[in-house]
Amino acid sequence: MHACGLIVEYNPLHNGHVYHIQQAQKLTGCDAMIAIMSGNFTQRGEPAILDKFSRTQAALAAGIDLVVELPFLYAVQHADLFAAGAVSILQALQVDQLVFGSEEGSIEPFQQALAVQEEHQAAHAHELKMQLELGLSFPEANRKAYEAIGLESSLDLTSPNNILGFAYLKAVGKLGASVHVDTIKRVQAGYHEQSISGPIASATSIRSAWQDKKKQEVKKAVPDVTLASLETENLHSWEAYFPLLRYLILTRSAEMLRNIQGMEEGLEYRFKKYIAQSTSFQQFLSLIKTKRYTWTRLQRVCVHLLCNTQKPTVGPFLQGAPYTPYIRVLGMTKKGQAFLASRKKQLEVPLYTQLKDGMHPIADLELQASDAYYSILAPKTAADARRQEISPPIFT
Amino acid sequence: MHACGLIVEYNPLHNGHVYHIQQAQKLTGCDAMIAIMSGNFTQRGEPAILDKFSRTQAALAAGIDLVVELPFLYAVQHADLFAAGAVSILQALQVDQLVFGSEEGSIEPFQQALAVQEEHQAAHAHELKMQLELGLSFPEANRKAYEAIGLESSLDLTSPNNILGFAYLKAVGKLGASVHVDTIKRVQAGYHEQSISGPIASATSIRSAWQDKKKQEVKKAVPDVTLASLETENLHSWEAYFPLLRYLILTRSAEMLRNIQGMEEGLEYRFKKYIAQSTSFQQFLSLIKTKRYTWTRLQRVCVHLLCNTQKPTVGPFLQGAPYTPYIRVLGMTKKGQAFLASRKKQLEVPLYTQLKDGMHPIADLELQASDAYYSILAPKTAADARRQEISPPIFT
Secondary structure: OHHHHHHEEEOOOOOHHHHHHHHHHHOOOOEEEEEEEEEEEEOOOOOOEEEEEHHHHHHHHHOOOEEEEHHHHHHOOOHHHHHHHHHHHHHOOOOOOOEEEEEOOOOHHHHHHHHHHOOOOHHHHHHHHHHHHOOOOHHHHHHHHHHHHHHHOOOOOOOOHHHHHHHHHHHHHHHOOOOOEEEEEEEEOOOOOOOOOOOOHHHHHHHHHHOOOOOHHHHHOOOHHHHHHHHHHOOOOOOHHHHHHHHHHHHHHHHHOEEEOOOOHHHHHHHHHHHOOOHHHHHHHHHHHOOOOHHHHHHHHHHHOOOOEEEEHHHHHHHOOOOOOOEEEEEHHHHHHHHHHHHHHOOOOOEEEOOOOOOOOHHHHHHHHHHHOOOOOOHHHHHHHHHOOOOEEEOO | EEEEEEEEOOOOOOHHHHHHHHHHHHHHHOOEEEEEEOOOOOOOOOEOHHHHHHHHHHHHHOOOOOEEOOHHHHOOOOHHHHHHHHHHHHHHOOOOOEEEEOOOOHHHHHHEEEEEEEEEEHHHHHHHHHHHHOOHHHHHHHHHHHHHHHHHOOOOOOHHHHHHHHHHHHHHHHHOOOOOEEEEEEEOOOOOOEEEEOOOHHHHHHHHHHHHOHHHHHHHHHHHHHHHHHHOOOOHHHHHHHHHHHHHHHOOOOHHOOOOOOOOOOOOHHHHHHHOOOOOHHHHHHHOOOOOOOOHHHHHHHHHHHHHOOOHHHHHHHHHOOOOOOOEEEEEEEEHHHOOOHHHHOOOOOEEEEOOOOOOOHHHHHHHHHHHHHHHOOOOHHHHHHHHHHOOEEEE
């Protein structure tokens, strides 16, 4: 059974995603479409607007056959770790192809860029270190280091989906994965575009339109299943978590904050210094932001603080391949089930169709992150959501 | 300047408290009335219905001249530590008299009971240990041990205000405080009485009536200043904190819970076992309650968890006298100020009229507890409340 993998967040699933699923299927001619999806928190360090189960439901309705969770630990990380986590799942599942969307749209420039990067690895590393020492943020320093080795003549690495795509190729190389990689050009809307002008819009603009109660605009850009979830489910945004974040920073010592994943270089003192006067998440981030820390990186640290991601617990799982210690199924169709059956015997990591406490430290962290995610709900709703977390996958 | 001290919670201040202030003044003829008051959390392990500043305002309006905070660490403790903390403040301030309200109403039975207890200290300790080993709660075991040494023929120790009063006498003895102790009979309402029948009602019944929106009943039992606060201030009750408590228990490891003050004998596992299914504070406490743990003791552990009271931080301050490492003024009248001036030179502990971060570990814990208390408010309101915490005292 041939399978095509997509690495996704679906925050929320919109028409552009549906188009990508269809095009990837057409391009590869695969029997089964597999999505490796972030759970309740996203790569950019935000609570997903809809929980993982609503988004799984939408994915299955849109043509995905199997939704596997990208563990929280790898989902809320910089591009390289995010990619390594996702690609290692594709590898474990022996998925044949990976198709990603990019601004570039054809795979050759990515391959050329990879060749350049591999050839000039030492020079890249040297330049990166220098730029970081000058106080630049990691993405900015990395971009300059790529520029220095001439990579930008092959590939534009200022576009976010090109960056992610390049990270996938690097991960495939590093992990020695046998998956064949291709790309599809993203249509119309830019990643960060703020308004909805047609049937294809960015997830960012859809979330923002929904928060501004522009339902008619959102309706143009998402399939019915997403619209239905947006209308009935509880919505999650950083501002809703801000009282909790504020509480944590005020009531935990600097020593406790320092144990949190991503809390480096005295950032804990910056958090403590600016929290008392902050009355919104936006304001807090503006206050702690410096040239060295990107907004995204700071958001990710806030997610790990909220979810209590402890360095000693997760450290061993961030050191190197294999990154993903298990496969957790969030949902599947009959075809997805058949695919799993076809791969089950050769799986080298455990397959979890139902989580419970104490299965694995990374699975426990997943439950912990979900408990944090559901904590803004009324206790009864939160208890129901927790029950779904430990129930069997969605089956359609 | 002669001063009379009262040890209070004023949760909220009602007509019975006003009567007690007046009677104590009449009885002692003192120049200044000093209240040692719990802050934002009470001895029984509950968030106070109104914050410390509203209650200070009410106390000053009702005839108190100086309100000193009983530090959070001593306020949310069993009767003996609560008493030790409060009496050590009276001692430091060289307050001449202490007058407490009791069901008993005259001081001789307390003195007789104290004599019995001192005479049979070893027998009491032996019996207490035995009863605890049988699995009784501390108060129940203690009551039986007192019974065994014949103390109940002097004093009825099933009444909560008699228990507290007896704790004050023991603390005065233990600390060698020179304060003269007397008692006034509480009028009418019992401590735990649930409904309001006249102008004197218990604080418990007033809180419960207010939560049931029975404003007319409450109006009968409290002075105008309390009613005004109840009408304009944010109200605090355990249920409002339950989502936060639930979040903490779900997202912290058993090891982290074990570091919390009062979390003993594997209680952390009981917390973790029952939290997921609990959808209210009442339900959670009913589930974790056993014969060994009183409701009050469990509530106190929950307060310390919420406020992140770490055993290693507070341990050294619970070992013995002097219990109170500083005097923190919450509010005063001109007369209160004159009293302070009269004692200032002989004070053996620092006098804080304005807290700031890093003054003292116990003061830092006070701020931390207040941050936890204000965390259920909108971020702007919480930031304002925090500003009041680090402002000079109320002066009327």
